[in-house]
Amino acid sequence: MTPAADELLRRGLSELSLSPTLVDPLARYLRLMERWNRAYNLTAVRDFEDMVRLHLLDSLAVLPWVRGPRIADIGTGPGLPGIPLALACPDWQLVLLDSGGKKARFLRQAVMELGIANVVVVQDRVENYRPDGGFDTVISRAFAATTTFTRLAGHLCAPTGRLLAMKGRDADDDSEALPDGWRVVATHSLRVPGLEAVRHLVEITKD
Numbered sequence: 001m002t003p004a005a006d007e008l009l010r011r012g013l014s015e016l017s018l019s020p021t022l023v024d025p026l027a028r029y030l031r032l033m034e035r036w037n038r039a040y041n042l043t044a045v046r047d048f049e050d051m052v053r054l055h056l057l058d059s060l061a062v063l064p065w066v067r068g069p070r071i072a073d074i075g076t077g078p079g080l081p082g083i084p085l086a087l088a089c090p091d092w093q094l095v096l097l098d099s100g101g102k103k104a105r106f107l108r109q110a111v112m113e114l115g116i117a118n119v120v121v122v123q124d125r126v127e128n129y130r131p132d133g134g135f136d137t138v139i140s141r142a143f144a145a146t147t148t149f150t151r152l153a154g155h156l157c158a159p160t161g162r163l164l165a166m167k168g169r170d171a172d173d174d175s176e177a178l179p180d181g182w183r184v185v186a187t188h189s190l191r192v193p194g195l196e197a198v199r200h201l202v203e204i205t206k207d
Helices: 003-015 020-040 048-060 082-088 101-114 146-156
Strands: 070-074 093-098 119-123 135-141 157-167 182-190 199-206
Touching: 003 020, 003 048, 020 048, 020 082, 020 101, 048 082, 070 082, 070 146, 082 093, 082 101, 082 119, 093 101, 101 119, 135 146, 146 157, 146 182, 146 199, 157 182
Parallel strands: 070 093, 070 135, 093 119, 135 157
Antiparallel strands: 157 199, 182 199
């Protein structure tokens, strides 16, 4: 982490009303991601300041709408938003799901090195994953179109659970395109510290 990235992270956590004690584990996570990225190409974002904005603070900006304690992060890639959420909310239990072997290996290493006790890494395709119980929140970040995400991951929701689709400028929130039995209940505008680009969070529940 560069000094500028460290300061950006501290300011961003303050703006999001999150504890400054998160700086150290989040910085360690970014350094680990950067090291593995050289060989595994986990993310196209390489600059530490951009990683703070586009990965860490973007992930943490959704916290007001995430309901625990059981969370599933679908197509998590290098652990986004799952690892930042797990570090911020140690009382939650998170499953990080990705079908990629390299990403799953990185995630297991990150969980071990960072000592994250509330995360389970699952390497599987979302449509094949059948956990014992449903999740309170099923979230995705740049995984698929909202309609596809709902169709593939809807079975993971508990009866009162919700799907959260993290989106950019295009909210992609057409309720009429969703599978039967699902509806968009809200589309939230996200304020990501240090980032001027538009972000949206689409909240979907069962009818």
